[in-house]
Amino acid sequence: MEVAPDAKLLTRLLAGCAVGTLLLGVAGCGSDADSTAAPSEAASLTAAAPGSPAAPVSPAAPARADRSAGVTKVVVFMVENHSLVQMRAGMPKVYGFAARHAYATDYRAIRHPSLPNYIAIAAGSTLGVADDADPSAHRLTGNNVFRQALRSGHTAKVYAESMPRRCALTNSGRYAVRHNPWTYFSASADRAACKKYDVRAGRLARDSRAGSLPNVGFVIPDIVDDAHDGTLAQADAWISRQIGRLTAGPDWRAGRLAIVVTADEDDSRSGNKVLTVVATKDQPRRAVATPLDHYSLTGFLEDVLHVRHLRHARTAPSLAQAFGVKVG
Template sequence: MSIAFTLSKQGVLFDQFYALTHTSEPNYIGVVGGDFFGAFNDAFYHIPENISTVVDLLEAKNISWASYQENMPYDGFTGFSYTQTNYLNNQGQYTYYERKHNGLISFDSVANVTDRALRIRNFNDFANDLKANDIPQWNFITPNLVNDAHDTTIDFAADWLNFWLVPLLEDPNFNSNRTIILLTFDETETFSINNRIYTLALGNGVPKELRGTTDSTFYTHYSALSTVEANWGLGALGRGDTNTTLNNVFQFVANATGWKNNGISGNSSDIPLRRAQHVRHQPRRRAHLRRPGP
């Protein structure tokens, strides 16, 4: 039995969830900033310090937050990538971490503010925070380049999820009765078709009657942002998170908060094209986890 099937029985499958564009980095930027600000590749972007992110909204409401990036060398690291000993075969060096999969660090309003930068941490810190029952309320978690399937395969990533995520679902320090975990990818691999990606909502905060069901509402990465905003009453950044075509809130959160979605669902012709044609960078899919439950 595949891990995707096993997990889908525990959550809600979003079968019309779309990335924003190609390549990887604009999607990471967009999901925390409500826009990808013209980014069209995986370059070293600095988004000016006067540009707000979800962090500003969370801090205004005293919602704790962190980002955990696997194999990032130390808290607040702003480098383009990090190479270390290849732990898979103990032969040579391997680049496991790349900045392009760390959306918040692209914003100078985070990277240039010491207290904020130090909340972008690695998986050793995650393990320590979990043990101390000190996991923040909102998290963005990115596996490294082999565990996210970028440099390996979906089967490799599935094995990692089985090893890393499945036990966490049984840990109350991670998965409380108010926790929502969004398991998703940054983009599809094929640029010539619309940018639909596998996405699943998990966690004990998912209503029991919805577990094992499919939601065909049209969602995008902006929906992940607008759902967090609706969940805690954060207000909005005024970008893609307020675009009424692209910002549908996850339906069970919309129901709880009184949010009105736009009604686009299924294979509607109203679903806009979410792809771009650029020079390819050989993308594969990255798994994220976001935990917006209070």
């Protein structure tokens, strides 16, 4: 019996789908590729436990096969005054996220107290700052990653929780200006940019949904949610909630976003060694033993911007190389 032409075509199509599924591992005909995706990172954050098995330690992560064009955006979350050991034990959701992606086992802050470390990340140097005084006492004019981003045609933004207005230059309630590095750069162009792009933390979720996260971004929790006055459990809850919003957004799903979690400094009892997470969507799971510091983070931000490294970032170990992060 002769099969009708339409039936022959259908038979060939079905056979082709079966072969494609067997050879390529692709979904069957008519299915949406996203429908077979793994559960979202946002959902898995809630299931993290402090007893998660440690990732294998390695001095450097080899680059893995390309799945995206590379990282073009970095968002840095800051925790206050806790060591690697304390953060690993007291922040189970964030550490669970770290263990599923990658984190450093020998990453150190620069000095004490807080402010010099924020300036170090932003400028590749403490610029002589050795205390926690307000911007009125430290009118810094040197080059910095925010200026580098904007001058190179990229974007930069700080998301500060509990800040009363954009680029607030004094403490207010739970907002600590010493944790907001952009406010310390007082050159006219820096100040104008700060007033435009140093915003309240509520803007983060909107930018993530829109795929408009900045190339250089900092998320500054207030003094309760960064564990300065609050607990590590409070910091864990707040930061993991924000991470969930980022991993649900198009920048993360496209593989162009790196999420960093670090602490400004430890509690002065652990050699300034702090937990530092560097996570990308397509990253191998590992713990990185390469010695790194805040100047390595400065260099990573500048790598993403494709600009020259500032000051101590020029000689700091490469964070991108240590973690095997492909920069777009």
